[in-house]
Amino acid sequence: MTRIVGLTVRDIRAPTSRTLAGSDAMHTDPDYSATYVVLATDTALRGHGMTFTLGRGNEVVCAAVRALSHLVVGVTLDDIRGDMAGFWLRLANESQLRWLGPEKGAIHLATAAIVNAAWDLWAKAEVQPVWKLVAGLTPEQYMACLDWRYLSDALPPEEALDILRAQAPTKAGRVAEMEREGYPAYITSAGWLGYSDDKVRRLCRESLAAGWTAFKMKVGLSRDDNVRRAALMREEIGPDSRLMADANQAWDVGEAIEHVSALARYNLTWIEEPTSPDDVLGHAAIRRAIAGTGIGVATGEHAHNRVMFKQLLQAGAIDFLQMDNCRLGGLNEAMAVLLLAAKFEVPVCPHAGGIGLCEYGQHLSLIDYVCVSGSLERRMLEFADHLHEHFVDPISVHGARYAAPRASGFSIEMRPESLDAMEWPHGSEWSSRG
């Protein structure tokens, strides 16, 4: 019997603001960071998990992890395997800590780091990558991992089970297909807002040469700049590649409609985060208003829990659902949202980039395809090309496809020397900065 005997958390920050990689309309200078959790057990097994932040404030999420640790230390792996939904609920619904959310903000980001570490631990114990562990669960076992509070009005649990049962007989074929061919992706690395036009052109050409056919650009507050950059990207990638634009919450509802309409001629697949991430009804209004442009609405990297996604789907607010395995309270909640998306027939294109998000996202997309949706139509996983060298089992992307992970766990374990170098504030990346 494996028991968790310790939880450590480290404040890990990459100095990405030095190059403006990751810059967008709202996040002008991010230092991609991880609240990095290790669950130690009384055996050789260790569970690694992290949540993603932009630098300052990462110490707040570390404090939130410590506040939750009394709910984790002492728990056995059998406790987790036997009642994953209960394990999750005890973290997400702790009677005093829930006031900090509930299920949002720093406490929910911290919950994600811990919950994902528990999945890493479970998968390593089974000597499986997480996506294959989940693929191996029966529909009933999958449902037993989920907290279904607040969802039954949109999707009764029996109906969710039916979705899983419909896909179960053909799972093995999709597992084999994914191990053979990988999962389709799009690239964000070319279009950061802080990059010069020349750099964007060069990166577009390099990406095309590497086989990419779907590209995302950042847009922002100036309509003229947006149009110029969209024209530039479209010119470089040609008429047949997909182009998506990401506004990162820059606009009011009316502004969003005006800005997006001005981009209609560039044949965008989606406009991402056109307004406040909390504004379900605003997204729905934008989607209705721009329907004639053929541009879809995408959001989700800041949709903080399953109740927000439920409403985005109920309101008909989105064409693409971009869940984030750190913003949501870890894989259990992501698994519930996959079912909601399937019910409403909205494709899931997980938010990635950041640090660790590509590593996590590949598992979400594979679980979606193998267990839940059974479809690749209009589905792509985000890819950004930086910081993968810090992972023990980094993503492998070739020909615009993610290779399905084969190593045990959640692909999120970082290299010890990277952790030491990026630990804030005394790691060598920071102490040598001045």
Added chain:
Amino acid sequence: MTRIVGLTVRDIRAPTSRTLAGSDAMHTDPDYSATYVVLATDTALRGHGMTFTLGRGNEVVCAAVRALSHLVVGVTLDDIRGDMAGFWLRLANESQLRWLGPEKGAIHLATAAIVNAAWDLWAKAEVQPVWKLVAGLTPEQYMACLDWRYLSDALPPEEALDILRAQAPTKAGRVAEMEREGYPAYITSAGWLGYSDDKVRRLCRESLAAGWTAFKMKVGLSRDDNVRRAALMREEIGPDSRLMADANQAWDVGEAIEHVSALARYNLTWIEEPTSPDDVLGHAAIRRAIAGTGIGVATGEHAHNRVMFKQLLQAGAIDFLQMDNCRLGGLNEAMAVLLLAAKFEVPVCPHAGGIGLCEYGQHLSLIDYVCVSGSLERRMLEFADHLHEHFVDPISVHGARYAAPRASGFSIEMRPESLDAMEWPHGSEWSSRG
């Protein structure tokens, strides 16, 4: 020129879980707590502010305050007075810290503590209570305090200004009325979920004798218990008093409709937080379904920002709006929500209780009446009777009315000996606990 030269934050916790005061369906054992902020200046002026939590996790909010402090120290009082909206926006939209929200969770609770301390400082400089400071602002000055991002689709700023202008000529009369008669209140102290039936009966009788005519009870997961307690409360308070019920997020949408329908015969004024606080569409569905019972829907203590309130109003989801001056990012955001509520003609009944929330709430209700709505109809401020002894200028409630505060500031400054005793973990309230 007064300049902020230091920010201190203290972790203050009252051991209320020992008596189950404050207990409800989700929060079974709260230790009412304050993340307590003092802004020190280069003069004798000090600005005091706090945000409310339930105990564990208060240290996380303290960490979030520290993360924001670089945006505050060095700022002058004239900077704040001259651009209160800008001061707020720099806190709420810091390019790295906003990832922890945006505008939700621990970072937004921390923003509230700091912003409210800035208001306390400003009001003390003017030798005015906060509500009178705001009452003395012109409509244009009031609007200049607000961040109007994401609101223009529901209420264009020019129309918000018109609301204020319509009330401006008659403000002086309402100020005088409030100073003479006070603001109407209801009492929550009798109906905590952890209290025995006998204790509830005794407290109802004492409250009736003290002049109370509106009472709130907690309800929860057991329909039979809820019915029994509602019958008991109604029997004690008689047919003419108002009775409200608070579910504290206990139910799914369908469950809420069933539970509330079972309470219809007890003539409830509202059902509060019937489901997830994030579920705008769920609240709207519940409101439609129970319309025939005459019971209104109330929510807001967990509505984390103005965008959530905007949607609750747009969706027709609520009959009563219960803003919280700590859950929202402080008074500026509360002032914006007052305008939204007026536009949609929904009465504001602020969330109070807790520690410090009654002290804050009286200012919100007075500003609503004097500056924004000009109405007392269906409006009541919550009252709970504990912990007021820790404040330098505590609330004064008699005959079920709050006396309008007369001392300078935001009424939130706590007594030094209380702060010392309740400081966690080494204050005498805690170190002597074992």
